[in-house]
Amino acid sequence: MVVTELKAIKVETKVRVRNTDFYYGSEQALYGINIDVPARQVTALIGPSGCGKSTFLRTLNRMNDIIDGTRLVGEVMIDGEDIYNENTDVVALRKKVGMVFQKSNPFPKSIFDNIAYGPRLHGITNKDELTAIVEKSLIRAALWDEVKDRLHKSALDLSGGQQQRMCIARALAVEPQVLLLDEPASALDPRSTARVEELITELRKDLTILIVTHNMQQAGRISDFTSFFYEGRQIEFGPTKRIFTNPGEKKTEDYITGRFG
Amino acid sequence: MKSKMKEKAIKLVFTSAASTAILIVALIFLFLGNEAAPFAKVPGLSELFGQKWMPVSFEKESFGLLPLITGSLLVTFLATIIAVPFGVCGAVYISEVASRFERELFKPFIELLAGIPSVVIGFFGLIVLTPIVKDVFGLYSGLTALTGALLLALMAIPTIITISEDAISNVPKSYKEASAALGASELQTVWKVTVPAALSGIIAAVMLGMGRVIGETMVVMMVTGNAAIVTGSPFESVRTMTATIAAEMGEVPFGSDHYRALFWVGIVLLIMTFMLNLVSHRVLKKYQDKQ
């Protein structure tokens, strides 16, 4: 059913996950996940705390690798390539799949050095080139006007909302194709949240975006597709409009209407 | 691919660096054991269980460790008895009673004390404390187990205060509030709730302090008089294991029975401190996990 639904809207698949289980040590966190994430769309992952949506997000750039004793079984393909293959270059993968975290994590460096961190890692040393990248990334993250006069001041002096947009700019600076957002606005005030949401809508033109969110209205506002997770399983996946107006599963309906959470 | 190799190489470097700690411990046991081992054949391990330590003699040398062990234990015991009330009162006072100004004053002072080299404390003891002990207790000489214990207590106090204070300030505020809500006075709360809750931390602190005391060399060598006798009196002169090694190793002929016996002293000392250290860390760890 999923497949027919997607075909009907004619989108190509960027990330394809098949029968994927995930374990923290002996504890299983994800059960048989199957999902086709459409390219250049915003896909929202929703569900109650501890349902596995963040864990799932972090499997897509292999961020879970850094946790001791984690294990994945199944297939996670990006552009048709299995990213859990023995020969996968994790560095190249993470360059392609950017991530922004729940709590903004500016490095204790200047704004410029924060944005240039990624490009420098990937071998760009030319000062003009870096300056151009920094400017472009900040413009894309709609932060340029606010910070252009203090690029060399500490990023820690930015406001919470600005910090989070700077983190988005930092992720954009390495030109990712997929952007993973882990509740990027959960710690922000409503105005900053609105700006981040605008930004996401803007970015979907050239990026495949997955966003984990607690906020149902937010999912409704910004996403094209929605996947509902519950207790480590994906309960339902489909166009956001349909999921919200006509959920196929009782659980989804209960969650969306706020009967549990 | 190249970067993967590089990452592996770097990890290997760090792993090997870390392994040296294991290597050093192994080497310590190996070298102490190696130098000590021949003694077990001639003159035999039973020699070590004798009552007398008389390593240089015209008739018959004897290498009984008993006086050295009792010497160390006596000094450690006395030092602990003296240090505990000061250390625990100090810790409770600093964390529960002291004003902010006092706290800011005490902490650097305690760190300062921990930073004074032991030989300086020994020197101070020798010049200033020894005559006092002699006069106060009307002794023939001020070089006694008690003199050593007083100084060692002083050296153990920073350890006891620092670690106990940590344990005490880690007691959840809710305990204290619950106690106060039940109408307990501040003092009752401190003694009946806070201190018991931090007790295992305090015990561990005392044991770590004891470990420091039993392994301390210079102070005891300078002020306890170094007589190898078995005694339980604080007013007698004693010779500890540490002082024995330090004083005699310099003059002993290499490879002699005496030389090897001193390594046995080192092994006994090592085992004792190791046990103390291990148990106190187990206690601390359990305690921290509980928090």
Place this chain on the structure above:
Amino acid sequence: MRSRSAQTMIYWLMRAFTYFVLIVIAYIIFDIIRNGMPVLSWEFLTESPRKSGAEGGILPAIVGTLLLVLGTMAAALPLGMASAIYLSEYAKRGRFTEMLRLAILTLAGVPSIVFGLFGLGLFVLFLNFGASIIAGSLTLACMVLPTIIVSSEEALQGVPQSLREGSLALGATKWETIRKNVLPYAIPGMMTGSILGIGRAAGETAPILLTVAAFYLPGLPDSIFDQVMALPYHLYVLATQHPSADLVRPMQYGTALVLMILVMTVNLAAVLIRSRMRKKYRW
């Protein structure tokens, strides 16, 4: 009301205990300064001892101690910091890590004189360095290693995990992340703890007794395989082994004061680094 006054009394008692300790510490320091100051002179600091230390200065002992501190730092700092990086950044739960932690714990509890015995057995005799700067430095390095590892690891753990994740998510390798986004913020803290440990080593006597210290050696060393005098040992000898110990009392106090100043300077440096760092990084 009765319990109220009992409380006040006990608080005063605790206060008395605490202040007593402070007064003793203050008195020790005061005593050393008062008696040591008059001896401190240019001559005392820059000349070699004469008449087995009864006259002249303590230059060779100062130089010896400084060399030992440098040698200890050179050996222990890289090793200790690298071990801490392993423990904080690479170690996974398992046998090896457990063994490593036990080893560090054991090392931390080994009495200093036992390190002396070990240094004598390994460096002086087995490796045939003889009683020398290198044997003494390596012995002291083994002794301070656990302190350096533990405090460095603490400093590394103080760097928020989110900075590591942020860096890795941008495609940095593990080492790039450590080098560019962990170490720069942790190094001041690592240095602080390590220097405090090394300051302690500067004042230690027992380990160098058997591995390096010379009783009386008016010249300065030519190589790391030479014996040297050292301040703590010099003080010990002057105070207990000197034929006329009472007459050289001023020399003893002067040596004690110089030793204390040296150790305190090292500690102060560490504390300064710490407070400067606190201002620079706040998460």
